[in-house]
Amino acid sequence: MSQSASGLQKALAAAFAKAEALGVAVNIAVVDGGGNLAAFLRMPGAFLASTDIAIDKAWTANSFGMSTAAFSQMLEGEVAPVREGLLRRPRVTVIPGGLPVRQDGQLIGGIGVSGASAAQDEEIAMCGLKALLES
Amino acid sequence: MSQSASGLQKALAAAFAKAEALGVAVNIAVVDGGGNLAAFLRMPGAFLASTDIAIDKAWTANSFGMSTAAFSQMLEGEVAPVREGLLRRPRVTVIPGGLPVRQDGQLIGGIGVSGASAAQDEEIAMCGLKALLES
Amino acid sequence: MSQSASGLQKALAAAFAKAEALGVAVNIAVVDGGGNLAAFLRMPGAFLASTDIAIDKAWTANSFGMSTAAFSQMLEGEVAPVREGLLRRPRVTVIPGGLPVRQDGQLIGGIGVSGASAAQDEEIAMCGLKALLES
């Protein structure tokens, strides 16, 4: 994985700062291209159930190479067995807030945020992603 | 299981060639009549989440002796407790792309493909099945 | 949990700096008093298997309120059914490198490090713990 340990910390810090600015408490997760946990931070007061949701958002975004929001939209166009079949898979989630991480066009991981509104989660994840790619 | 090791390799190769011809990246899995993994191949770039889905398609097709597409249709005609009860079982999937393997009318396994569209997955699985039966 | 998000980041940063100074690549995990993941960082090149081991060290240290090294020693003095019974529990580990987190005498979490030698893991965890308590 090309994500350096300092890059990962900058991603957590940037997402954390954004969440604080928005006045929300969230969980922030990054997985590598193999779907393995690379970095995680839970802000005090963040929903406990969102811990795994944030990790699964990152995992899903990396697994399908698209945001969980785009994945959700794509499923809308699928026939029921495919849509339902995919939604029932462990770890697969369509909750917005998961983004793929790409470097030089190569999929190298995913970042997921959970705990605020869908729009806020995605906005915070975008901040984390930007910091990760600039690091 | 009657599936020979060389037959399994030919099945993987035929499915792989078909996927390449279609320009898609997929996971290909074969299970024996006991539901145990017999052969597997993941093409680089195939959705990571599709690894287990391909195996579960093969497992489901062998478990019920019909394609996952036919199984999905069959469930439509069932009462809710049966349909929901079956769909909630681990490993059971209704996503098309899983086919039963029959030799002389005998169910001897399943093949599953995952990573492309439902129609492509099934088309690729069909190629693998054909190679397996001819071997 | 009293651990602030910035304190958690300082703990990851301090443990990471120590690991770099020692020339080793490790996984660093912090859990809160409920045993839930609070922060995590995997350094590139760290053993993949150590991801869960680091989390389980933190979980075990918090669960029993003592370091995993002390827990291991305590088990030595136990009768076999207790020792074996505890060792067979999921998530329970006796590998050194897990430390409890206490604030004003109150158990509020655990920190675990995995990927280097047992002595190095514990030394790195100690650095992370110190940064967490000073923050």
Next chain:
Amino acid sequence: MSQSASGLQKALAAAFAKAEALGVAVNIAVVDGGGNLAAFLRMPGAFLASTDIAIDKAWTANSFGMSTAAFSQMLEGEVAPVREGLLRRPRVTVIPGGLPVRQDGQLIGGIGVSGASAAQDEEIAMCGLKALLES
């Protein structure tokens, strides 16, 4: 992962040919650098229990960046809590027959063989590894 789909098939074929020459039936597994299954083949008659053992050998070799035989020897030199603690981890195995896959010095996966004697398993895995690296 740099392992191409054709390279993976050549690895399975080379290991299979070696096992046939030795007159044994084995399971052959390859995982990528993220520990995810990349290729698998079970020869008819191979021990059913060896299916997962082969996969876990590949997983362990990739997780620790060394052969399962070397990992086993390394554990001999460890204190009991570390040795016992690691041996109790899910998926971790010290049974010989698992080898790391390195490309240009970079760890990119693992290959595992199970079903024959420890020496034969490792010899077969070596053949698969050689074919993978030459492809």
